[in-house]
Amino acid sequence: MDHYRVGIDGGGTRCRAAVAGADGRILGRGISGAANILTDPETALAHIRLATEAAFQEAGLPASGLSAATAVLGLAGNNVADAVSFIAARLPFARAQIVSDVLVALQGALGDRDGAVASLGTGTVYSIRQQGTVSMLGGHGFKVGDLGSGARLGQGLLQEALLAHDGIRPTTPLTEAVLAEFGRSPEAIIAFAHTAHPADYGRYAGRVFSAAAAGDAVGVQLVRMAAGHIDQTLDAIVARGVRTLCLVGGLAPLYRPWLADRPGIAIAEPAADALTGAVALAVQASASDPFPNHREAAQ
Incomplete structure (x- = not known):
């Protein structure tokens, strides 16, 4: 089975997902409801799965491909460790990295x-x-x-x-x-x-x-x-x-x-939207083992 790259842009209003091939070309997109893992982690987790399944469906790919995918999730509320741990333990992907939704926006906007x-x-x-x-x-x-x-x-x-x-x-x-x-x-x-x-x-x-x-x-x-x-x-x-x-x-x-x-x-x-940024980071992450750590400066 091909290993796909998944980008997630999850905010306080909606969750968007995209599935791409190894080259980063987006094959399908999906959308669902709010995905703030701090205010409502259970709902956020459900919407992450729904949006990703919709992206796979649009791409004509079986949903079983989620279990072999590499994903980068830009999620609102990612700065609270307990919420991140709760979500990370329940994600359907083979490998996943949760980052701030603003980091995927940065990558999309500025490359x-x-x-x-x-x-x-x-x-x-x-x-x-x-x-x-x-x-x-x-x-x-x-x-x-x-x-x-x-x-x-x-x-x-x-x-x-x-x-x-x-x-x-x-x-x-x-x-x-x-x-x-x-x-x-x-x-x-x-x-x-x-x-x-x-x-x-x-x-x-x-x-x-x-x-x-x-x-x-x-x-x-x-x-x-x-x-x-x-x-x-x-x-x-x-x-x-x-x-x-x-x-x-x-x-x-x-x-x-x-x-x-x-x-x-x-x-x-x-230059592009946050979802495109999440896919780009997923492509970068899939080439790294372990996942790259995005170097962040102290505020």
Whole structure:
């Protein structure tokens, strides 16, 4: 049986998989739901398998090929050892390496070039490559980090809706729409928040940006605050001597008009997506025994 290379890009909203041959040519792709191994490891594991099986099916390959495949998985929540151990022990692949979802985004966007990638989606995290050494900023998770993320935007919107309901701040069309969605019931919002995952909050991010573009005061406030957090991190990255920045993720194009200009700093378009980066790393890993360790600098 041929040994295939599998790349996984698992984030807080969806999990994408691709299967490739030894040359790295992608043969099939698959997609499933959220794959944050920290907030919901059981579901993440199920979605990893579903996405990979879908990729094999699209390629016309038997699902039994998973057990002989070499895989690199870029997963949200990879910085918590217990979650990584739980997932690693249950993966269906012959060989697998779990890395940060931002590392596969870096590889996809810049290949082997130096520069920095800001991954702006349900979460936020930043990767920097300088002379072959990779370091990361942010990515500390929704509860204590991910400033500027879609999840934080959604959470902030619900907070503002409650403040408007209580008469502490003026109501705007955006907060009025959210209150109406929850039947104007603070208890309903609290119940939602009690069980909500980052992706649940993140679904409100697009509405925040749309409202901000229309001049809604709460939308503008939330986006400006979030963009300020991102700008602060980008400034710290530039201060390290980085001259090429790349913005990726579902919120990247929405943030561009709200971010500060940086004369002399190139904003590069990504060469490829994170899934392509994961496949490239899987091809590299399959040529190494043991798997390569991606050299990371201390933050």
